[in-house]
Structures are given as structure tokens and as C-alpha cells.
Amino acid sequence: MAAFEETGVAPELIRAVEELGWTLPTPIQAEAVPLILGGGDVMAAAETGSGKTGAFALPVLQIVHEALRTRQAARRSSSDAAGDAAAAAGPAACVLNAEDRDPVFALSPDGLRCQARSEQAWGGCRGTVGAFGGRVYYEATVADEGLCRVGWSTQAASLDLGTDKHSFGFGGTGKKSHNRSFDSYGEAYGLHDTIGCLLDCEGGTIAFTKNGKPLGPAFQLPQYLQGQALYPAICLKNAELVVNFGSTPFQHQPPPGFVGLAAAPRAHTASWQDAPAGGAGGDRKPLAIILEPARDLAEQTHNNISLFRKHLRDPAVRNELLVGGTNPAAQLRALQEGVDIVVGTPGRVMDFIETGKLATDQVKFFVLDEADRLLDTGNQEVIMKMFRRFPKAGAGVARLQVLLFSATLHSPEVRALADKICQNPIIIDLKGKDAVPETVDHVLVPCDPREDRSWLQSNPPVFTDNCHALDQTGPNIDSPENWSEAVKRLKQRYLQRVLDALQMEQCLIFCRTNFDCDNLERFLNSLGGGSGAGFRGKRESGVENPYSCVVLGGARSMDERRAALQAFKDGDVRFLICTDVAARGIDIQGLPYVINMTLPDRSEDYIHRVGRVGRADTMGLAISLVSSVPEKVWYCSIKGNKPWLQPDSNNTKTIDQGGQTIWYDEAQLLQDIEKRLSRPIPALAPDLSLPPEIMARVAGSGGGGGGTGGGGATQYGQQRGGGVSQEVMERVQAVRPAVQELARLEFEAQSSFFMLKRKWAAVV
Template identity: 45%
Template sequence: MSAKDQLKQLAQGVEIIVGTPGRVEDFVKTGKLDLGRVRFFVMDEVDALLSQGHFNLLRDLYKRMPQEDPAGRRLQVVVCSATLHSPDVTKLAETIMYHPAWVDLKGMDSVPDTVHHAVVRIDPTRDTSRPSDARWWHQVPAYARTDDVHARDNIKPQRQSKEDLSEGVKRLKYKYLLAAIDQHQMDQAIIFCRTKLDCDNVERFLQTEGGGAKAMVNGYTCVCVHSDRRVPERRENLQKFKDGEARFLICTDVAARGIDVKGIPYVINFTMPDEKQNYVHRIGRVGRADRMGLAISFVATVPEKVWYHKCPARGKGCHNTRLVEQGGCTIWYDEPNLLSEVQAHIGVVIPELDESMAVPHHEYDGKVVYGEARDKNKQQYAGHAALLAPSVAELTSLEHSAQTSYLQLLTSL
């Protein structure tokens, strides 16, 4: 909906406003939206909002709302998040909430029994995928474009400088991506990338590898979903993935929120997530409805230099490859450390696969078919719904109380 149409509705008077932080802030600052009578302030997916740098904005919006109404009732603040106990969410709660009550529907993060997950080490110093050349990463096709972080570093495959190896990781991940897809004959998978640029590059690589976007038969059909794609395109791409017209959905953590596709058999973490909580959120896309799923994560053995935009343009047109501490927009990404944090968080050591990507059957409960319902005779466990039943009942009660309070508030105005 256009801003003009939204303003028309505001002028007619509304009881509930739903909007992005940027649009709400714009209307407030231009005097189009008055927050002087707000009684409920709800922030959904608050961890994503905070990761996008909206802490100060949310705090400022909160300060514009009356903390109490004439009857002495306090402003009600609700935050919802898949990673509720992250430090950022806790900090926000301590800043703007008065004696908050925490309702945790998940408990401690854990990996369901229906999800097999493994890591693959990406080592540009001694790769064995092609024995004839221990470091063949420089032979990756030209259409395997990387993020241009090392565009000015005069990369030379025969060296092993920090920059050379970082670029090697970026190129090797394309080859390992194809190896994982081909080994498991993946007919449907979600591929998670760290940035929107990475998503675009992976989409281009798979399309080209399969014969091009206009090929009559493309073995690597894929679609991309992220915030730089227009809403109609995102909807169309998601529908293509759901309908099976595209085998692979490529997206960022933020874009994947709210996406619900049943029966997904595979997830590939092209890059480890920045936050350990997002690991469980990502791989939880598979293994639903008691169907088996496999999640494979690529973990570089050496630091990788990546974009970390702090510039006002948030990366658009930015080519400042200096490190953040030097006034630039890049950081050194340490995936082994991120993996250690994930393992400590979920309390397990994640098994590793070699370059063949084959999953040893003895690692689990016999041979399984990913995407299919598992053999319940091999392993019984309490269903996810049963485990959540007490928390859902509590949430239902809280929701009823909130709705009742809202109706009482309306009748008292």
C-alpha cells in the first residue's frame, strides 16, 4: 500500500496501526501520526529489528507514547522473537519495559530428532576434492562471482596470504554447494546466505551452472528472496518454490522469517549465521511434521573477509573494503568460532562430513529418506505439539486477558 493510501486511512481514524519502523518513524516525524493515545506497543520479530540497527528508533518511538493513561494504567509493551533471550532483546526489555513477564514457548534451543545436521570444512590450504591439484579453487568458473571484497587485493592462487585464502573460501563454497546438491540429489532445499549480495551471486551461479535462466531444462532452478527484491517478485518466487517450479530457495535470515513451506528435506548454510540462535532457526526449516531432514553447513577453516556495512547507504554503492576499525565496511569472519558457539549453545558436537558430502548411515538410526516420514518403529519420542501444549495453553490465557483488557479500555474511553 502506498504512503498516500495509508495517510487517507489514518485521516479517517484507526484503532490499530501495523507498520515497519521506518514508515512509522517517517509519519511521526512529519506530524502525520500522533502517538499520544497509544496504549499498546507491540514489536514482532524484534531480534531482526535490532539486528538491523533499530534499537534507538524503537526507543524513541516508545518515548513518544504516554507511559500512563489518565486512569493510571501503564503503557503495555509486548515483544515477540524466535530468539527471545538474546542479549539485544534483553537490553531492549530492560530499557523500555516495566517488570516484564517472559513467556517462553520454546525453552532451551535444541535440534529435533527428525533433523540430521552436519558441517563440512572448507579448507583452501589443502583441499582434496581434486587430488591432482591441492588448491584448485582458482579454477572456479568466472560466473562463480564473489562479493568483490578482495577486488583490489591482486589475488594470486600460488600465494597463501590471508586475503588469498579468504577469496579461496568464497570460491570453494560454490564447488561444495554443487557437491552437496548432487550427492544427495536434492530436489528441494533452502540455501541460507549471510548477505543479499551473496544471495544474488549464488542465484546467478546455479542458474548458469544449469544452463542459464532460459534453458528448457535447468538442473539447478532457483529463486531468490530478500529485501532488495520487490514484494511482487518475492511472492512470485516463493510460490514457484512451493509449487516445485524452482528447486532451490536462496535467502537471508531476515527474509526467511515468516516463510512456511511444508516438507522441505534439505537446508544448506552457505555461510554460518552471525548469531548462534539463528542456527537452530535455520535448520528447523527441515524435519517438520515428523519428516526427516538434513542440514549441511559450510565452515571455513580460515578467516574470511566479509562486508559489514556501517555506512549511511547500508552498502548500496559502497566499495570501502577497509576494516570497520579503519573506517571501512568489512570484518574478518571467524566461522570456526561461530561453530563453537553454536555447539555450546545446543550442547552437542555437530558431526562432520568429508568432501564427498555422504552421510554415514551408522551415524544415525539406519538409512533414511530425507523429506519422507521417518520409521517410528526405530525411535519413539514425544510429539512436538505435546511438548508445547502447556506453553500454548498459557499463551492462550494471556491472549484472552489481553483482548479482554483492550475491550475494557475501549469502553472506558
């Protein structure tokens, strides 16, 4: 196992991957792991199935565990002394927090004067002490013209004061702001004006004064913030302020019953470092947040991390899954007990952050897995909002690390996102833009309803998408709409023939929409002896049914999807019908076949789909049913809208006519895919046997196993050859000197650090 040791992976993690049967790091792991352990931002792209999850999960786990051990050791060695010191010192120093501010926000050495000189961007900062009890006050005096907002926020809030559910601001234009609602309040203020900021935790109100004049109540604290610590918050654009928390006399005395925040009783205040009384997660707050574009991928990554961390002890690493379709109460309990690594989907993770249930002030890693897919599904704004909440102070391994893993780094959207959130990232681009596993054979089945009239058969019944429910169709009609409906019917006939000809025992079948998945499930159930009715929950299982199937689609609940995937992996059913939600990262070992009922509209999505086979050097066959005529399909961009359930004369029109359909040209899509592969895709023979060139190659690789494919031996789903690939060995040898040098430099740096620390301790 020397190769994993040379990447710098800890022995406990090596033991875990050995138990999983990993013998050597994959190329992406060999290159990414040492770079991540070195503390830099990394952008990595590699072909699907290349071990990307391990490439970021192993180093993240290692650094998180090291941080937990360091924290635990410090707590054990200094707990008694720290308690005595805290009692003697009294309340914590109350200043603006250099560790909790935007990069454009500058502070004076005493932490009481601040400025942000950008004319385009707001810069924010919070104080080091917050209050969750009593009545407290602080002053902010405008020292230079510009735009200002002052007020209060929780640690879970954005530094852009007043723009989310956890912060409350009062701006120089005379507007109060909360959750992006800007309403008139009080009066405008400017140069030399002093604003008093009052927080009444007992009455649950926030108010402000101007030069000692009360402006009246501004906000009533919502129920979900009762008991949470609120911190002084400042937000500036090309402005300067001086704050006073009460360590020196105020310019204007606070109202009766209020005290300066710096003089508030210790029992009513919280430090940003310990966040007692209402702080999310206590002192065990997440150190890493990993985002995935789909619930299934998040669950898979979460499960992998659970396997990797099994030997990390004293303390054990805690990870939690935050996705929709699961019990939020259980997730909240886990966060309250303390979590180190969060894996989730953007929506659910952001919801926990915005409601104050997930603290972000200790996050060290921000990982975007399948970044291109995250952006495809419209998550850029959420990602940026999340990123702005993470602490960014420190250097080297102490600073926030951004890890961006994607199937391709060539997307303009991915590049633009990296420019915003990464600092001089190291790019790892294995095999580049046109990567596709060499172990996958590609074939197509031409579907021309003008030549093959079997689409007119009525038994067994087929189920189409209602796109032509209002059109005239039949054997003697020559219209684009008729041929479109005909090819939808013909494809299901061809699917049955392909399954029978290749004697498939397991296959992943991709459909374009969730409704298409439902219809195909009905069709296969009817072939297997079911009626096709009640298709949402009905499935035949076991080898006695050659068409047993389940659906993995976005419209199904998390429990349904989890059960479907597990049944397929366990071999209880033969066919897994899915949308593109399963094309990203789902790992099914030894899968022999993939069938595309409809080609994806982007060639890169074809690569992701077929990447479900040919993994770990096993042979796989990708079959695409390609229409020879244009096909009209649903195209609905409004979430939750399902026009296929009630087709009418409006929604069946094309989108350029105000409807919700488009014409699909699979002949053109096929050309795009062949260009991506740099070769034509051959067709199956009329008897659906493999093309001669593929038959010869597969037979020459060993034969045996799998289906017969028309008489020739295949071994789809089985290992090609054996042992370790030459490519892996070459990369291991290439990276060995760099890893050894990195280990030497790290040892010298750590030794130098401890020597200096010992010298300074002696001086003090």
C-alpha cells in the first residue's frame, strides 16, 4: 500500500480503503490528495468513475480529524487554567472582529474604527461579543461620508447586514432593513452623526437613536431568534465609522435599563469563539461543507465518508446528511449535538444556515462536487450566498479551502464561479474535455417508424407522453406529429427486443423526463405480467420476471429512490429506469449495460450517462435508441408544472408559439456525440447482434459471461484483464518525488513552528 502512503493519507484512512479493496490510488487521487493536504484551492476534472469522491473525501477527513485532535488536546491540557483565567479576566473584550469580516473591510488595531473603501461592494463585520439576555447598547459615529448600515445579527447571518432572516440594519438613507426588505424608519444620517443601537432581549425588540434622540422601535425579533446571541454588525460602502461598545464613556447615554455591551453581565453575553446559549451546534460546529447537485449523490458521498472515517477515533469524526425528503428534526438534533462534516444539497443546507441551525463560522473546507451540474440546476446564487458566510482569514492550511470537482473544467460557468470563490487554484485536468472510458462500447439502434410498422401493434400496450394527445395519428397519416408519436411507440418495442436479444440481467435505462420513466415502468410491468396500473408502487421482482424494474427519478421520494437503488444493486430487480439525476456520480459496481431511450440534448450528458458502465476497468455497453424522424417532446421550465397530465391546445404548442414543447432532432444530437467521441457510433445488426468490429474486440478480450448478443461471447460487466493499469503505475511513479519533498518540507515547517513557539513562550 506504499502508493497511498506516499500521497500523505493517514494510516487510519489507508486501513479503511484497504478494507474496501482499494489497492492503489486512482490518477485523480494520486494528484489531488497531496495538493489538498498542502492547503491550496484545487479545481479537478476527471472522467466519471475515476475515484473523485475519495480524492476530496480522504484529505478533508484527515485535516478535519487533525483539527479535532488539536482542539481536544488543547482543551484537555488547559481546561483548569483556562477556567481560572476566564474568571479573573471577567467579560471578554468587545471590539470589531478581525476574523469575522469581508476582505474589503479594514479595522484599526484597537478594533473600534473601521472603513470599507470600495465604491462598488459592501463590506461587513461583526463584533466579538453578542448578547442573548438583558438590554444592551452600542454607538456608531460616522467619521467619513459614504453609505452605512448599523445594527445586529446572529453568527449565521450574512455580513451584508439586513439582507437575510438573521440580521437587522438601519441605513444612512433612513431605511431599516431585514431579509432584503427596506422600509422607511426614523430619519437619514451622515457625517458626524452618532447612531445608538439598542437590543432588548427581554422584550424582543431592536431600536435606534440618532444623536441621543429615540427613533422608536424598529424590529420585533421573530420567534426563531428568541434566545440566540445577536452581535453588533456594521456594513459600509466607501465609508468610515467609529464604534463604542461602552469601554469608554458614550457620547449619548443609553435609555434607562440599557447598559453598554462591553459592561453587560457575562451571563447575558456570548463570545464569537464559544457561542453559548443559542449558538448552533455548541462548540462542535461544521469544519467542512460538501455540496452535491442531487439527493442521491449527497447520500452516496455521505455513506462513503462514513466508511472512510470508521478508524478515525479519539475523537471520532461526525458527519451528517442534509437533503430534502428526509426528517429535518433528526438533522437538527445531530447539528445541536455537534457535526464536523456536512454533506447536502444546496437548498436544504442553505435553509439550515438561514434559520440559524447550521453555524458557518468554523468552516475550513467548501467542496463543490459535480460543480457543472450544480450550476446547471441554478444554484450559483445560493453557492455565492453560502460562500460569503464562511470565514476567510488565515493562511496555508488555516485558511478556507475551496475544492471544485467537475466532470469538465471547460465550461464558462465553472470557470466564472472559480474566479469568484477560488484563490490561485491548482488545476488538475485528467484526459481533458473529451474524456470517455475506453472500456465502453457504443452502439445505436435506428428507429424509423416509416420502415418498421410495429408501432401499430396494440399488444402489449405502450404508454407515451401525451404530447400528441390532440393530434391525429394513425397508419395512413403522413405528418410530423404522426411520425413523432409513432417513434415514441416504436422505441418501447425496440427496447423489448434489445433486452431479449442480449439476454440482459441488469441494465440502467435513461429516459428524458420523470413522466417518461413512469410510462416505461408501466410498459415493463405489463410485459412481466403486471397490469401496469398503480405503477408508482408496483414492481415485479426476482429472476422469475425478465422485465422486473424500479424507477430512480427526481419526482420520487427519497425513501422510494433509496429503496429502488438498493433493490437494483442487490439484484432484486433487473432494470433501473432513471432520469439524468442518476447520471452524475451514482456508483453501481460491475454494471454491464446502459440504454438511452432518448439521447440527451448535450453531448457531455451522454458522457455522464454512459460513464455508469466501464467503471474500474470493467467492460460496458452503451446502447442508444435513435429516432430517424423529428420527435416532439415536452419542455417545461416551470418547476412543479406538469402539462403532460392535462394536454391542451396551448401547452402542446412549441415554446416559440407560447407552448411547452420542442422538436427534438436526434440525428443532429448523434452527430454532436460522435464528434465528442471522435468516431462514429455503429448500429446493431438487424438481428440486434453486435457489430462485427465490436464483436471481434470483445471476443478477443477473453470471452465468457454476460449476454450472448446474437451468438458472440461478451464479458460486459466483468473486469478487463487484471492487475493495475499502466496509467496508474506511471502516475504513481511520477508523483512520488513531489510527495516525498512535500513531506520533508512539511516536517521542517512544523519543527520550525514549534521551536519558535517554545522560544516565544520562554520570553513571555
